[in-house]
Amino acid sequence: MDRSLIIGFGNIDRADDGVAWHIVNSLRRRLGEKRLDEDNTGLEELGSHVDSVFLTQLAPELIDTLAGYCRVIFVDAHIDEGMDDLYCSSVPPESAPPVLSHHVTPAMLLALTCALHGRAPAGYLVSVRGYDFDFGRGLSARSRELVEPAACKILQLLEDSSRKGETLSTCTDKSG
Amino acid sequence: MGKKITIEPVTRIEGHGRVTIHLNDQGVVEQTFFHVDEFRGLERFCEGRPYHEMTQITQRICGICPVSHHLASAKACDAIDRVEPPRPAKLLRELLHMGQMVQSHGMHFFYLAGPDLLLGFDADPAIRNVVGIIKANPELALKAVNLRRYGQQIIERLGGKRVHPNFSVPGGVNTPLSQKDHREIAAELKTMTAVAVEAIGIIKGWLDANRHLAAGFASFPSNYMGLVNKEGCLELYDGDIRIKDSGGNLLAQFRPDNYLAYVAEHVEPWSFLKYPFYRKLGWPGGFYRVGPLGRLNVVDRIGTPMADEEFKYYKSINGGRPVEGSLFYHYARMIELLYCLERIGELLDDPDILSNDVRAYPSARLPGGGVGVIEAPRGTLFHDYSVDENGQLTRVNLIVATGNNNWAMNVAAGMVAKAYVNGNKLTEGMLNRVEAAIRCYDPCLSCATHAIGQMPLDIRLIAADGTLLDRLTR
Numbered sequence: 001m002d003r004s005l006i007i008g009f010g011n012i013d014r015a016d017d018g019v020a021w022h023i024v025n026s027l028r029r030r031l032g033e034k035r036l037d038e039d040n041t042g043l044e045e046l047g048s049h050v051d052s053v054f055l056t057q058l059a060p061e062l063i064d065t066l067a068g069y070c071r072v073i074f075v076d077a078h079i080d081e082g083m084d085d086l087y088c089s090s091v092p093p094e095s096a097p098p099v100l101s102h103h104v105t106p107a108m109l110l111a112l113t114c115a116l117h118g119r120a121p122a123g124y125l126v127s128v129r130g131y132d133f134d135f136g137r138g139l140s141a142r143s144r145e146l147v148e149p150a151a152c153k154i155l156q157l158l159e160d161s162s163r164k165g166e167t168l169s170t171c172t173d174k175s176g
Numbered sequence: 177m178g179k180k181i182t183i184e185p186v187t188r189i190e191g192h193g194r195v196t197i198h199l200n201d202q203g204v205v206e207q208t209f210f211h212v213d214e215f216r217g218l219e220r221f222c223e224g225r226p227y228h229e230m231t232q233i234t235q236r237i238c239g240i241c242p243v244s245h246h247l248a249s250a251k252a253c254d255a256i257d258r259v260e261p262p263r264p265a266k267l268l269r270e271l272l273h274m275g276q277m278v279q280s281h282g283m284h285f286f287y288l289a290g291p292d293l294l295l296g297f298d299a300d301p302a303i304r305n306v307v308g309i310i311k312a313n314p315e316l317a318l319k320a321v322n323l324r325r326y327g328q329q330i331i332e333r334l335g336g337k338r339v340h341p342n343f344s345v346p347g348g349v350n351t352p353l354s355q356k357d358h359r360e361i362a363a364e365l366k367t368m369t370a371v372a373v374e375a376i377g378i379i380k381g382w383l384d385a386n387r388h389l390a391a392g393f394a395s396f397p398s399n400y401m402g403l404v405n406k407e408g409c410l411e412l413y414d415g416d417i418r419i420k421d422s423g424g425n426l427l428a429q430f431r432p433d434n435y436l437a438y439v440a441e442h443v444e445p446w447s448f449l450k451y452p453f454y455r456k457l458g459w460p461g462g463f464y465r466v467g468p469l470g471r472l473n474v475v476d477r478i479g480t481p482m483a484d485e486e487f488k489y490y491k492s493i494n495g496g497r498p499v500e501g502s503l504f505y506h507y508a509r510m511i512e513l514l515y516c517l518e519r520i521g522e523l524l525d526d527p528d529i530l531s532n533d534v535r536a537y538p539s540a541r542l543p544g545g546g547v548g549v550i551e552a553p554r555g556t557l558f559h560d561y562s563v564d565e566n567g568q569l570t571r572v573n574l575i576v577a578t579g580n581n582n583w584a585m586n587v588a589a590g591m592v593a594k595a596y597v598n599g600n601k602l603t604e605g606m607l608n609r610v611e612a613a614i615r616c617y618d619p620c621l622s623c624a625t626h627a628i629g630q631m632p633l634d635i636r637l638i639a640a641d642g643t644l645l646d647r648l649t650r
Contacts, residue, residue, distance in 0.1 A: 095307035115310040
């Protein structure tokens with residue numbers, strides 16, 4: 001089955017860092033699905049044609065989940081002035097040397113999936129510019145304006161990639 | 177003309193750090209600074225809020241060790257409420273803590289330390305990573321993933337969520353352990369213990385094969401701090417704080433709520449993170465190390481059979497004196513991993529673990545205050561709250577584990593920079609060694625944001641007049 005997984009990640013207690021939570025919930029509303037509250041990641045409800053979850057961080061144990069999808073769209077905030085405020089790109093599996101952090105990047109997660117399963121979903125990133133990362137809930141006005149366009153972008157991405165007939169790809173080079 | 181190399185920032189989700197290496201005219205390292213630039217405003221943010229919200233608020237400091245903040249906060253709230261949680265609640269809190277320790281220690285060893293140790297400090301960065309480890313040993317990598325998952329699932333079973341659990345409350349915990357969860361945690365314990373034993377074999381083999389490097393790499397005398405129980409054994413959830421000097425002599429042992437009589441904090445203008453030290457020895461002579469190496473250097477023994485056997489070898493490394501080399505943190509971390517898995521077995525075997533008596537109801541006397549101290553994966557973590565007559569927080573003081581190791585990381589980075597960095601010909605391997613010195617301490621520089629683009633690695637070689645001479649990024 002041609003399944004897609006949307007993974008929003010961030011910290012809803014650090015203002016715009018939690019923008020993906022708002023985007024995922026906007027998407028779920030459009031898909032007629034129940035809103036994720038802060039105590040529900042959505043990981044317990046997987047099994048639809050399009051699944052969506054919101055996580056505080058990406059973690060290695062997600063690789064078993066990823067291996068069952070044709071495509072995964074990561075949703076996060078960004079702070080790069082050089083990127084479009086609403087940024088969309090493909091994410092190839094890519095490993096990088098460890099620095100200090102326990103955090104796992106989308107590219108690394110795909111590379112891990114490739115390395116351990118020999119296949120991985122096509123990866124995409126939809127990212128919204130964040131302006132305020134202070135303690136507190138709610139979004140800055142400029143990030144809030146990007147929530148609905150980001151949800152539309154994800155829907156368009158799903159439609160386009162489905163039309164292309166994207167399938168779960170086999171990794172030829174396990175290093176990604 | 178002097179030069180300056182800057183590595184920035186060196187973390188991602190946990191915060192923002194920089195390493196600045198100052199060179200002299202000959203390109204030789206003169207001084208190194210490990211800066212933490214992010215202002216940790218959480219303490220001020222919490223003031224005015226009801227204290228009983230703190231178990232949920234403070235764990236959101238970090239997505240990496242939220243359980244530690246959750247539990248330290250719960251203990252501080254117990255103290256404010258002057259309530260002693262029932263024994264089953266303490267056992268369940270400790271079980272939650274063990275889940276956190278297992279996932280964190282496992283993640284660090286296999287994902288962060290492993291690539292350097294198993295593939296080499298100078299290996300091509302394209303392969304010196306966890307995927308490189310998978311290629312080299314896919315079976316081991318799968319075990320590492322499962323070990324982390326096991327720890328996370330303990331947290332999820334008890335706390336309802338993998339990252340920010342809703343479990344501990346002032347006076348205990350809000351849910352007893354179900355028979356089903358007990359059975360499922362127990363079912364995988366033997367397998368996970370075998371992974372810990374394998375990891376110990378790997379790090380011991382590496383240390384043996386690289387004896388000279390391990391002995392000299394960021395090796396320096398310091399004081400050490402950690403919690404101990406009444407028998408002087410390793411304690412991660414409760415107990416007294418013990419401080420020993422570089423010779424292994426006892427400097428102090430005290431109840432955590434007396435910490436201000438023993439611990440003070442030094443401030444440097446170039447870092448937002450403070451530098452705690454043992455008050456009686458003053459600054460900088462009183463700086464100490466915490467975390468796995470600090471803990472194993474203060475305990476008399478571990479307290480579980482297999483980890484105690486391993487501890488005998490650990491103690492022999494420096495003839496019974498404290499072990500000083502930063503790379504031995506990795507070994508100490510794996511001994512602790514083994515301890516945590518053995519301790520999970522002990523907790524599951526305790527008949528009280530399935531009791532429904534998991535909460536005592538408090539009667540706070542306000543205004544007041546409370547201190548909660550716990551051993552987080554990275555070291556001793558202090559939560560200290562004062563509240564007014566309405567139960568609103570008037571003062572919050574947090575000393576995080578990484579703060580306790582702040583000066584030690586500075587020293588470690590400086591020693592390695594002096595030993596390996598040649599300012600006239602900067603290589604990725606040199607940079608990686610400086611990072612590896614800091615990585616031994618598994619720092620968490622604070623605070624749970626992780627926007628895309630936040631974390632390029634940027635090394636700059638700058639002349640004294642500000643001219644950019646060289647730059648490495650990744």
